[in-house]
Amino acid sequence: MEELPLDQVSTLLAVVDEGTFDAAAAALHVTPSAVSQRIKALEKRTGRVLLMRTKPVRPTESGQVVARFARQLALLERDARAELGLPGEESSDEARGPVPARLAIAVNADSLATWFLPALTRVPQDPPICFELYREDEAHTTALLREGQVMAAVTSSPDPVAGCTVRALGKARYLPVANPEFETRYLGEGRLVERLREAPVMVFDRRDEIQDGFVRALAADSEGGTPPGAGPVRHYVPTSEGFCDAIVAGLGWGLVPESQAVPLLRAGALSLLATDRTVDVPLFWQQWKLDSPALAAVAGAVVATAAAQLIPSG
Structure with a gap:
């Protein structure tokens, strides 16, 4: 089985997140040509087109799988560095300490305006966690999970996305x-x-x-x-x-x-x-099946806050 080189995988994720090859090159401190070569090599290795060359760039269905894999690897690496007390690769100054884990979460607007932000304030910040929230209708947040753009979501769907777990939060x-x-x-x-x-x-x-x-x-x-x-x-x-x-x-x-x-x-x-x-409206918490302390801490805070603020599911 062909291995997926980490530099190529992380480059694909950078292109997806930044939206263009040029922006990804700037974020990775390499040339646009190097980004293009890595993506072409990864597509050749997988035998699939991974990116649609639109503006912004969009992952294909196969590209979503690779992007999700890359995001999971990045989270696991940050968790491991945090547990070891090591600085992240993004930091050239060890005095700055570990680079915070970045958790991308999809949440509907009404939850965001009422109970969800108080839940995030309950998440321990040692080591620190950065939140990137995507606002989307609760009936459509699972699409962002499926595409690999987010690691967890507040959703109205009890049916788990592939590779995810589901927990009932209550009713809004x-x-x-x-x-x-x-x-x-x-x-x-x-x-x-x-x-x-x-x-x-x-x-x-x-x-x-x-x-x-x-x-x-x-x-x-x-x-x-x-x-x-x-x-x-x-x-x-x-x-x-x-x-x-x-x-x-x-x-x-x-x-x-x-x-x-x-x-x-x-x-x-x-x-x-x-x-x-x-x-x-029944709400559920879906997240990746990933042994991540940061993700577990967020899930615990969200479930506890929802239990206090929402109507019990039963």
Whole structure:
């Protein structure tokens, strides 16, 4: 079996992370020609095209496997150097100590805005760990795991990505809310489900289906079949805080994480549209099957914080 030379593997990862051959060359302190030669040699060795020469460069499916392997090797090397008290290869000054482990994690915007950052503050920083967070919808974070871009993810999928483990975190509860004046203007008369189909609605992005799902669930018992979702007037606000602020401002109705909604409900800035209807989204922690102290420390902090902040899965 052909071995995968470490310099070629690490070069491929640098190209994937930096986005271009020139940027990878600068990061590795070699010439662009050397980067190109290493990638060509690795593709010849594996018998596969590993990179799509686009801008930015994208790994092929085979390239994702190699990039994931390279990232795992880099993490294991950092862990070993940290345990031995050795400086990282990136450091020319031993007084600086070990180079921190870098953990790439995918997390959805609502978790990032509510409970996830407090979880990271609980992670021990001896030796230090650097976090690189990728914001993505919880239904799509597993794609980043599959591509090797991240080592762990908060996801709504209980099905493990190949080479990963899964742990249930709990359920994130969402409440249907609107500005009180908006409610009076758009939702004050008639059946709520019919009014919601006509009223302006807030949507996070074009992948966000939670508002449509809420309206369909509200109508399912009485209408049967596949009822239509929310109305055609849609305002897209792709940040958790901005989404909530837009509802408070009266641009539209929407579903907001309970921890964000409750203080605003108590203050009278929002009204609850249905007292008996909530949406609970199960969340899971997926991570590489890798014996890494840094990754284990993050997982422990995330699971513990989620247990305190989310609704139990059972």
